[in-house]
Amino acid sequence: MTRALDEIKIGGLGSSRKRVEDNRFIRGRGNYVDDIVLPGMLHMEILRSPMAHARINSIDTSKAWEIPGVRLVLTGEMMATRNLAWMPTLSYDTQAVLATDKVRFQGQEVACVIADDPYIAKDGCEAITVDYEPLPVIVNPNQAMADGAPLIRDDKENQHDNVIYDWEVGDKEGTDRAFAQADLVSKLELHYPRSHPSPIECCGSIADFNRATSKLTIYLTSQAPHLHRAAIALVAELPEHMIRIVSPDIGGGFGNKVPVYPGYVVSILASILLERPVKWIEDKTGNLISTGYARDMYLHGEMALRKDGKILAMRMHADSDHGAFFSDAQPSKFKIGLLHSTFACYDVPAAHLTARGVYTNKAPGGVAYRCSFRVTEAMFFQERMMQAAADDLGMDQAEFRRRNFVRDDDFPHRTPFGFLTDSGQYGKCLDVGLEAIGYSDFLKRKEEAKKQGRLLGIGISAMTEPLGAGNSREYDILGVKMFDAAELRVHLTGKAILRTGAKTQGQGHETTWAQIVAHELGLPAEDIVVEEGDTDTAPYGMGTYASRSTPVAGAAVAMVARKVRAKARKLAAHLLEVSEEDIDWELGRFYVRSSPEHGVTIQECAMAAYSNMPDGMEPGLENVAYYDPPNLTWPFGCYIATVEVDPQTGVWDVLNVVAVDDCGVRINPMIVEGQIMGGLTEAYAMSSMQFITFDAQGNCVGSNYMDYLLPTAWEAPGYELHEVVTPSPHHPIGAKGVGECATVGGPAAFVNAVIDAIKDTGVRNIDMPLLPDRVYEALTQRHDVSGAPPVKTDD
Amino acid sequence: MYPSRFRYEAPRSIDEAVALLHQGAGEAKVLAGGQSLVPLLKLRFAAPELLVDINSLPGLDYHRVDADGTIRVGALCRHADLERSTILATRQPTMAAAARVIADPIVRNRGTLVGSLCHADPQGDWASVVTALGGYVTAQGSSGRRNIPIAQFVTGPFQNALAHDEVAVEAVIPAPKGTVAGGYLKLERRVGDFATAGAAVALEMSGAVVTRAGIALTGVGGSTIDAADAAHALVGGPLTADSIGRAADLAAQAAQPRTDHRGSADYKRHIVRTFVERILTRVAQPTERAA
Numbered sequence A: 001m002t003r004a005l006d007e008i009k010i011g012g013l014g015s016s017r018k019r020v021e022d023n024r025f026i027r028g029r030g031n032y033v034d035d036i037v038l039p040g041m042l043h044m045e046i047l048r049s050p051m052a053h054a055r056i057n058s059i060d061t062s063k064a065w066e067i068p069g070v071r072l073v074l075t076g077e078m079m080a081t082r083n084l085a086w087m088p089t090l091s092y093d094t095q096a097v098l099a100t101d102k103v104r105f106q107g108q109e110v111a112c113v114i115a116d117d118p119y120i121a122k123d124g125c126e127a128i129t130v131d132y133e134p135l136p137v138i139v140n141p142n143q144a145m146a147d148g149a150p151l152i153r154d155d156k157e158n159q160h161d162n163v164i165y166d167w168e169v170g171d172k173e174g175t176d177r178a179f180a181q182a183d184l185v186s187k188l189e190l191h192y193p194r195s196h197p198s199p200i201e202c203c204g205s206i207a208d209f210n211r212a213t214s215k216l217t218i219y220l221t222s223q224a225p226h227l228h229r230a231a232i233a234l235v236a237e238l239p240e241h242m243i244r245i246v247s248p249d250i251g252g253g254f255g256n257k258v259p260v261y262p263g264y265v266v267s268i269l270a271s272i273l274l275e276r277p278v279k280w281i282e283d284k285t286g287n288l289i290s291t292g293y294a295r296d297m298y299l300h301g302e303m304a305l306r307k308d309g310k311i312l313a314m315r316m317h318a319d320s321d322h323g324a325f326f327s328d329a330q331p332s333k334f335k336i337g338l339l340h341s342t343f344a345c346y347d348v349p350a351a352h353l354t355a356r357g358v359y360t361n362k363a364p365g366g367v368a369y370r371c372s373f374r375v376t377e378a379m380f381f382q383e384r385m386m387q388a389a390a391d392d393l394g395m396d397q398a399e400f401r402r403r404n405f406v407r408d409d410d411f412p413h414r415t416p417f418g419f420l421t422d423s424g425q426y427g428k429c430l431d432v433g434l435e436a437i438g439y440s441d442f443l444k445r446k447e448e449a450k451k452q453g454r455l456l457g458i459g460i461s462a463m464t465e466p467l468g469a470g471n472s473r474e475y476d477i478l479g480v481k482m483f484d485a486a487e488l489r490v491h492l493t494g495k496a497i498l499r500t501g502a503k504t505q506g507q508g509h510e511t512t513w514a515q516i517v518a519h520e521l522g523l524p525a526e527d528i529v530v531e532e533g534d535t536d537t538a539p540y541g542m543g544t545y546a547s548r549s550t551p552v553a554g555a556a557v558a559m560v561a562r563k564v565r566a567k568a569r570k571l572a573a574h575l576l577e578v579s580e581e582d583i584d585w586e587l588g589r590f591y592v593r594s595s596p597e598h599g600v601t602i603q604e605c606a607m608a609a610y611s612n613m614p615d616g617m618e619p620g621l622e623n624v625a626y627y628d629p630p631n632l633t634w635p636f637g638c639y640i641a642t643v644e645v646d647p648q649t650g651v652w653d654v655l656n657v658v659a660v661d662d663c664g665v666r667i668n669p670m671i672v673e674g675q676i677m678g679g680l681t682e683a684y685a686m687s688s689m690q691f692i693t694f695d696a697q698g699n700c701v702g703s704n705y706m707d708y709l710l711p712t713a714w715e716a717p718g719y720e721l722h723e724v725v726t727p728s729p730h731h732p733i734g735a736k737g738v739g740e741c742a743t744v745g746g747p748a749a750f751v752n753a754v755i756d757a758i759k760d761t762g763v764r765n766i767d768m769p770l771l772p773d774r775v776y777e778a779l780t781q782r783h784d785v786s787g788a789p790p791v792k793t794d795d
Numbered sequence B: 001m002y003p004s005r006f007r008y009e010a011p012r013s014i015d016e017a018v019a020l021l022h023q024g025a026g027e028a029k030v031l032a033g034g035q036s037l038v039p040l041l042k043l044r045f046a047a048p049e050l051l052v053d054i055n056s057l058p059g060l061d062y063h064r065v066d067a068d069g070t071i072r073v074g075a076l077c078r079h080a081d082l083e084r085s086t087i088l089a090t091r092q093p094t095m096a097a098a099a100r101v102i103a104d105p106i107v108r109n110r111g112t113l114v115g116s117l118c119h120a121d122p123q124g125d126w127a128s129v130v131t132a133l134g135g136y137v138t139a140q141g142s143s144g145r146r147n148i149p150i151a152q153f154v155t156g157p158f159q160n161a162l163a164h165d166e167v168a169v170e171a172v173i174p175a176p177k178g179t180v181a182g183g184y185l186k187l188e189r190r191v192g193d194f195a196t197a198g199a200a201v202a203l204e205m206s207g208a209v210v211t212r213a214g215i216a217l218t219g220v221g222g223s224t225i226d227a228a229d230a231a232h233a234l235v236g237g238p239l240t241a242d243s244i245g246r247a248a249d250l251a252a253q254a255a256q257p258r259t260d261h262r263g264s265a266d267y268k269r270h271i272v273r274t275f276v277e278r279i280l281t282r283v284a285q286p287t288e289r290a291a
């Protein structure tokens, strides 16, 4: 007779327990950086460049200094005296903290005013006059690479053009050979528009330097506090143990809060100079115009095909627009993130990818916006290409995918660019999705609708993506290897605190990490408090982005719980007066194998660790585990959308969306579903309404929420979610990353559906966002619509 | 987002408000719902010395219908009041249709119709609606009250005909002479977005014959566009496929859109045509007309 606890009841794996953090969020009792008020705190505002490219002749700050309440005015020149005018980026480039020689994008940081309150600081910014001498502006890769293009990075020795890198991966010869044998070559060119992670909470910091203790405490909107501590130690040349980063509640990150921003650095210097806490909170325009953008990539590809629908090879080229500084947050080995994870779910015998990165007069960033380093672009291209190829072959798009999927018995599978995928049931996921959407039925309805002049379309997007960097052999940022740690301390009454080096920003770690511990130890989840974000107390970790928390930190949580359980087993043997080999574990309890009614609970073991330990045993019940994953995790997602396009206006409505996600074992199904719905909504946003664009002078359109559109509950479509479970073969609890799957895979489903609806016109591509006027143009002019939407071309 | 320093007054009567504006000598601004003015202050695009908050003025939050059918909307009547209005739902289909598509529910809870007319944003929806309906604004200033027809009230983009010491106290829609019909259609990229293009159509009919017509356009020119020729083409006859097509063409011609990130000029013109045609085709069915 087992006395194992009911895992769902104690909030273990598979339990949709409510998010414990929501209690304070819903009540408005969160504690964000801007909620923190320190005694004597000053406020900083940034003066930004109105020009996209201009030489700075002079900066006159004298009027700002005269305003009562202004305490400090900092310019690039003053930063330079402390060697802080420039800082290193996460991609081995440099970035201006405050501009000295030139401004290189609109919104660039030029000066900072620190004052008694933010109103005065803003007045101070307005009182500064900057003499700019305009320079020719570059807003896209074509201009950047043109002969005689102005040199944006004239600050760098040996930089004679605007090219940052030329990079390639794959097998060129093999790919060429395969193309020579193709029956058909399908081609596609597209632009993934510049978008922005746009967390509701903008970036900010409070730097608090205490001269007496030499300690610098920084309250920071950080997705990766330890990474930031290391970066600040290096940039500011401060000893790492004297820096404490506290990342309190974070109002969304989506990749935007991984880089180091000039505002952070200046607030730190200001606090050191003034010996008072200095708060900097960015406004929405500052966030949208200057901080880590995403995407902005031009992709071009060719697929070699056999008549029967077998893919023989892929050839791809990417031109990536990185803005004025190459500051992508990404693993250092790969210049264009994990773009080469494209086509990982298909059996493609040969492939070759070239990529070129260029500087332009636009904000830097290239952050992984809800994306494992450029995977969004990779999978969008893949699934648009799959649809174009199916159409070129005259083959059903579902059948074409099924024919080329890596088969269930074909794992581990080496992808054409060298990744090793390890598990999946791709065909099954597709079947579940087709069944749910009523595929064959829809195709009939579509034909009937056509007779009445109505345009229906269906789009499929299927992909596996690499989530959970490291392993440390291949993944590092600036040489720092990508792994994570968790620390678990069980108190004598059987309650516990768990800390990790990840940092939740809405993902629900406080809820889910406790569930993993509950699963491993049988402690009720509600008895475990989870703490993250304080570098003085949290164990080391690389932070939360790229869907890496569950694959890496979550694995560390399971591993540390197992270490604790191993010690508890020794305590149990002592309490039961048998040898360790004679006891077994069931959820929450050790028992004597030969007489199962004799047992002790995990709580009794905890008490013994502090009150009744065997001779020679170290007291206490706690441990730390560092986890270096053997591989990435490979979740699979299949997203299917149906739409109706209004032929008179180009407006398209989403009829149905089905999502089938296989992210392995689900820790908290409700949270997983929330992640998927959020991701689908972002996917819908990018495909339908969202972009940042620039006019010829480099003026940014999309630097506020009237221009940069976030969908509301009103326009977000409804979603029908399904699951397939293929556990990760190496993750301790079989989980895979999922936070980004729907954002990554979703956009192509919507775009494919619209293209499907209008494909009788011969149109093969409309670049995102599919604003009604672009769809209408494609429909009526019967041509592809490419590139970023125009900006005031009549002016 | 920190505005420049300003002085703030919350008068208790219209006379007091007018006196404050008079003293302000052009450096004062009326604050109604604040949904246009406050963003401008925060962006420091506007930096008035004095804000005269009219939200405490008594008796201005009404909208009502006179015995003869005249509709009056007070300066503190919110978009949300109009959205939920049974008066509009039963008597004024053009206004009822527009009230639902202005901004988002949060903005509608604060913003006012009169404030929207005063703000004179070429993308504002109410100015088109009131233009199509041939309405006017009543203003009160140091030298008394006057009525300003909407065509003269909106003098350009973000410009109105008010003197610096005048408060707009109400907007008035004259009583209709026959059956009322009409509608408002707006193309927006998302709820809360300003119009890519919008069209207001307001008709008065005697039997099947159109006796008065107004058509006005949102977001397709430097200010609200009164498509008078298009409206004129409808008066004196029934709504037929022909007359509808002609009016829609003329409305599209009256539009002066610019290509921008919301859409091309040609597209916006096409949308105007489509929307005018859609509204008229719908109201050509007798069941679609209000009493």
Ligand SMILES: Cc1cc2nc3c(=O)[nH]c(=O)nc-3n(C[C@H](O)[C@H](O)[C@H](O)COP(=O)(O)OP(=O)(O)OC[C@H]3O[C@@H](n4cnc5c(N)ncnc54)[C@H](O)[C@@H]3O)c2cc1C
Pocket (backbone or CB within 6 Å): B029, B030, B031, B032, B033, B034, B035, B036, B037, B038, B039, B054, B075, B101, B102, B103, B104, B107, B110, B111, B112, B113, B114, B115, B116, B117, B118, B119, B123, B124, B125, B126, B162, B166, B167, B168, B169, B192, B193, B194, B195
């Ligand atoms: C997110 C957002 C979306 C929006 N979307 C739309 C939309 O889709 N369509 C649309 O039409 N509008 C939209 N608006 C604007 C909104 O409708 C405003 O409420 C309206 O334009 C102004 O009304 P208000 O009462 O808020 O005026 P305020 O902001 O208080 O004032 C606006 C201007 O009018 C003046 N003013 C106001 N009332 C008076 C008065 N009684 N006498 C004299 N002067 C006066 C003020 O001095 C100021 O210059 C949007 C606003 C926001 C913030």
